[in-house]
Amino acid sequence: MENRTQVTHFILLGIPYTEGFETILFFTFLAFYLCTLLGNLLIFSAVLVDPRLHTPMYFFLCNLAVLDMGISSLSVPKLLASLWFQDKVISLGGCMAQVFTGHFLGSTECLLYTVMAFDRYVAICHPLRCLIRSSRWRVCALLAASNWIASSFHATIVTSLTFTLPYCGSNVVDYYFCDIFTVANLACGDKYILETVVFTNTGVVPMSCFVLILASYVRIVFCILKMNAGEGRRKATSTCASHLVVVTMFFGPCALIYTQPQLSKVLVTPVNIFGNLITPMVNPAIYTLRNKEVKAALRKLRGGQMPAR
Numbered sequence: 001m002e003n004r005t006q007v008t009h010f011i012l013l014g015i016p017y018t019e020g021f022e023t024i025l026f027f028t029f030l031a032f033y034l035c036t037l038l039g040n041l042l043i044f045s046a047v048l049v050d051p052r053l054h055t056p057m058y059f060f061l062c063n064l065a066v067l068d069m070g071i072s073s074l075s076v077p078k079l080l081a082s083l084w085f086q087d088k089v090i091s092l093g094g095c096m097a098q099v100f101t102g103h104f105l106g107s108t109e110c111l112l113y114t115v116m117a118f119d120r121y122v123a124i125c126h127p128l129r130c131l132i133r134s135s136r137w138r139v140c141a142l143l144a145a146s147n148w149i150a151s152s153f154h155a156t157i158v159t160s161l162t163f164t165l166p167y168c169g170s171n172v173v174d175y176y177f178c179d180i181f182t183v184a185n186l187a188c189g190d191k192y193i194l195e196t197v198v199f200t201n202t203g204v205v206p207m208s209c210f211v212l213i214l215a216s217y218v219r220i221v222f223c224i225l226k227m228n229a230g231e232g233r234r235k236a237t238s239t240c241a242s243h244l245v246v247v248t249m250f251f252g253p254c255a256l257i258y259t260q261p262q263l264s265k266v267l268v269t270p271v272n273i274f275g276n277l278i279t280p281m282v283n284p285a286i287y288t289l290r291n292k293e294v295k296a297a298l299r300k301l302r303g304g305q306m307p308a309r
Contacts, residue, residue, distance in 0.1 A: 007167040010095050010183070012078070012088050014176045015269055026083040029076060032277050036072045039284035040065040042298060050297035056140040057123070057239070058294075060116045061287060063144055064246075067109045068280035074101050075177035075276055082176065095178035096163055102179060103202070104155035111147040113247050114209040115140075117216040120243065124236050125223040154201050161194045176269075210251050217244065242286050249279045 018025060044065045047058045075098065081087045090098075119140065162180055165187035175182040180198055184191055220240055227233040253275035288294045 007092060007171050009089055009091050009171065010178065011172045012082060012090055012176055012178070013172060013174050014079070014082050014088065015273075016174075022083045026080060029083070029277065030080055032281050033072055033076045033080070036277070036281040037069055039281065040069045042301070043284045043287065043294070046294060046297035046301050049301060050293075053293060053297055056119055056136055057116075059137075059140060060112060060119060060144065063112055064109070064116075064283065067105050067112065068283050070101065070105045071109070071276055072280040074098060074105065079176050090178065092163075095173075095183065096159055098178040099162055099180060099183065100155045100159040102177075103158050104151050107151035107154045107201070107205075108147050109250060110206050110209050111151065112144070113243075113250060114212050115143045115147065116243060117213040117247075118143075120240055121216040121220055124220050124240075154205075158194075158197060158201060161197055165189045165191065165194065206251065210247075213247055238291070242291070245286055246279075246283055249282075250275070253279070 015025070044062050047053045047062050078090065078094075078098075122136075158180060162184055165184065166189040167186055168188045170186055173182050173186070180194070184194055217240065220236075224233060224236050224240075227236070253271045288298065
């Protein structure tokens with residue numbers, strides 16, 4: 001019979017080719033992480049306290065802020081501990097948590113962007129339907145809840161398939177956090193079922209979401225072109241442009257990482273850091289730089305004044 005050892009922990013090697021730069025990277029990533037938390041907390045608080053922002057669009061923006069904080073917190077704290085304290089050991093439960101949380105939050109964000117595109121399509125192309133606010137709120141709340149529930153099922157399936165594989169060799173993960181590809185490569189069993197599920201869930205589903213987003217914005221562009229020049233057209237264009245930039249920043253790294261699992265380590269690590277740290281940090285800035293309503297709410301939040309209803 002095959003001699004197998006029960007894996008109780010993994011060793012994360014960290015970011016490759018960074019020997020001697022640990023202190024610089026620690027303070028750089030710490031600054032990015034704190035900016036991510038601060039920016040998204042400000043957006044969440046501004047939407048929460050300003051009644052004028054209690055609309056479906058900003059409801060989804062709050063969901064996005066929570067997701068961005070979660071995605072950034074997935075790997076950065078452990079990475080900071082590794083850089084500063086040289087603590088590279090992660091328990092089996094911690095590794096499972098990273099795999100589950102990464103795919104749970106990533107899948108939720110992918111579906112959320114699709115729902116946000118649909119909401120923009122309804123608001124711009126069918127504005128009369130937005131007048132029925134209670135009905136629209138019910139639909140938006142149902143869609144958001146469905147996103148979180150569906151993503152939890154997806155993450156549970158993927159994590160279960162990953163850690164039911166037999167691990168009988170090395171427990172050294174050649175990366176700075178636990179992900180499916182990096183962990184499954186250490187397994188000594190048949191990975192066909194896992195690879196099939198991963199291709200379906202992290203390949204076909206995101207591609208379908210991207211196609212739906214693209215179709216929604218094609219219709220939105222035609223609707224905007226038919227509008228008369230004015231404040232409504234400017235506001236619609238600004239909101240949609242911000243969303244498109246964020247969608248591109250999200251789907252770009254995902255497409256590179258999950259459609260090219262054999263991508264060289266030199267490229268895949270910066271791409272993953274960009275998706276897990278840079279994108280969550282700049283999302284609040286993208287949504288607020290040209291948004292007068294959010295900037296006004298942030299000013300009132302800073303001044304401690306409650307906006308009038």
